[in-house]
Amino acid sequence: MALLQFDGIGISAMAAAVPHTVINNYEYTHYFPADQVKEVVDKVGVFQRRFADEKTCSSDLCFAAAEKLFADNQTDRSEIDVLIFVSQTPDYRMPATSILLQERLKLPQSTLAFDMNLGCSAYLYGLSTVYALMQQHGLRKALLLDGETRSKVYSPKDRRTAFIFGDAGSATLIERNERFGKSYFSLNSDGSREDLIKIEAGGYRKPSSAETIKEKVVDEYGNIRSEEQGYMKGGDVFNFVIREIPSDIQHILSYSGADKDQLDYIVFHQANTFINTYLAKKLKLDATKIPSTIEKYGNTSSVSVPLTIVSELQHQLQEDKTILLSAFGVGMTWASAVIRFNQCKVSDIVEV
Amino acid sequence: MENKFLTDLKEVFEIEDREIFMDDQFREYPEWGSLAYLSVIAMLDEIYDFQIEEADFKKLRTVRDLYNAATQQ
Numbered sequence: 556m557a558l559l560q561f562d563g564i565g566i567s568a569m570a571a572a573v574p575h576t577v578i579n580n581y582e583y584t585h586y587f588p589a590d591q592v593k594e595v596v597d598k599v600g601v602f603q604r605r606f607a608d609e610k611t612c613s614s615d616l617c618f619a620a621a622e623k624l625f626a627d628n629q630t631d632r633s634e635i636d637v638l639i640f641v642s643q644t645p646d647y648r649m650p651a652t653s654i655l656l657q658e659r660l661k662l663p664q665s666t667l668a669f670d671m672n673l674g675c676s677a678y679l680y681g682l683s684t685v686y687a688l689m690q691q692h693g694l695r696k697a698l699l700l701d702g703e704t705r706s707k708v709y710s711p712k713d714r715r716t717a718f719i720f721g722d723a724g725s726a727t728l729i730e731r732n733e734r735f736g737k738s739y740f741s742l743n744s745d746g747s748r749e750d751l752i753k754i755e756a757g758g759y760r761k762p763s764s765a766e767t768i769k770e771k772v773v774d775e776y777g778n779i780r781s782e783e784q785g786y787m788k789g790g791d792v793f794n795f796v797i798r799e800i801p802s803d804i805q806h807i808l809s810y811s812g813a814d815k816d817q818l819d820y821i822v823f824h825q826a827n828t829f830i831n832t833y834l835a836k837k838l839k840l841d842a843t844k845i846p847s848t849i850e851k852y853g854n855t856s857s858v859s860v861p862l863t864i865v866s867e868l869q870h871q872l873q874e875d876k877t878i879l880l881s882a883f884g885v886g887m888t889w890a891s892a893v894i895r896f897n898q899c900k901v902s903d904i905v906e907v
Numbered sequence: 908m909e910n911k912f913l914t915d916l917k918e919v920f921e922i923e924d925r926e927i928f929m930d931d932q933f934r935e936y937p938e939w940g941s942l943a944y945l946s947v948i949a950m951l952d953e954i955y956d957f958q959i960e961e962a963d964f965k966k967l968r969t970v971r972d973l974y975n976a977a978t979q980q
Contacts, residue, residue, distance in 0.1 A: 594942065595942065598942045598945075715941070776941075788961070789941065789945065790941065790944050790945060790948070790961050790964075791960070791961045793945050793948060793949070794948060794958065794959070794960060794961060797948065797949075797952045797958055798958055829945060829949075833949050833953075836953070837952075837953065
């Protein structure tokens with residue numbers, strides 16, 4: 556069982572960046588009638604989101620977040636020994652985007668850097684990987700960059716995905732210090748559900764061709780996309796959530812020895828309002844402890860957890876706080892964590 | 908039991924202007940659609956602690972099919 560615990564490792568600073576272009580979902584009616592759009596938007600609860608322009612990549616959003624974090628904390632760049640970039644929208648198929656960011660951020664060549672390719676649960680996978688590395692006393696500080704431009708992944712003509720996703724980037728600084736106390740992670744995977752959320756073509760199993768970039772009608776509802784655009788079986792994803800997420804949250808609570816009433820906040824992956832309302836009700840959680848950014852930033856995939864912390868808990872993490880994190884997504888993979896914040900400096904959100 | 912199920916289902920579909928019956932083909936309701944589907948499976952889980960995969964759900968046609976599945980009859 557992938558249950559992990561760490562002592563004396565934690566997050567000392569966070570920052571996030573979003574594109575300046577705001578999409579108002581009720582007015583996103585180029586391809587569907589306004590009444591249909593309203594029905595979907597009311598259900599998923601995404602009223603606005605941010606779209607990167609064609610020149611802006613996940614790495615640019617992360618770069619802006621990291622520069623803000625360095626400036627606000629007077630971080631000595633020569634002390635960054637680890638850089639992990641988490642994304643499924645990298646700059647290139649090779650080289651790894653983390654290596655490009657090492658150079659752009661002027662980090663030393665002695666920095667250990669690599670990419671992690673995972674979906675919406677990836678912040679927790681990335682954070683636990685950094686925590687594991689940081690048990691090495693030779694490492695001083697680690698930078699976890701998590702960015703996504705999901706607006707470039709999905710077809711605006713497929714109503715099952717057209718109104719949900721947005722773009723953002725984040726930067727998280729991790730250090731060793733006794734003040735952070737203990738933290739706990741549960742990490743899971745289920746490849747039997749690989750077809751719930753997927754981009755069929757453009758990898759090496761089904762390489763790009765003239766055929767794969769053609770738009771096609773894909774179902775009886777007239778939704779249109781190419782094989783190089785993502786699809787999502789929303790009903791099956793919700794079934795997966797019902798089956799796996801409440802029990803994983805119970806699991807991490809019992810593993811960490813925390814009672815749900817002892818949690819200061821619960822930060823869910825911002826999948827959509829319908830799912831998060833369901834989870835809160837099912838687990839009988841106090842809704843006032845569950846910050847939400849789904850209405851203004853949409854589902855930013857793996858960035859939604861750090862973005863929600865930066866946006867909604869900016870001034871709450873100076874004092875000792877215990878927070879439960881939970882996220883799930885493409886793979887499928889899902890993860891939950893109970894971590895403590897103490898004297899964490901959170902920057903204002905940057906617009907790029 | 909059946910009456911309560913009908914009441915719960917009406918609420919899920921947000922049907923206010925008429926009664927619904929056990930032999931109705933729920934897929935023919937004007938309120939039926941992919942969004943209503945999510946609400947139905949949420950209701951089945953919350954009230955009846957019943958989970959169903961999409962492939963199995965597709966075989967269910969009438970309100971009675973739903974009821975029998977949820978109550979394991």
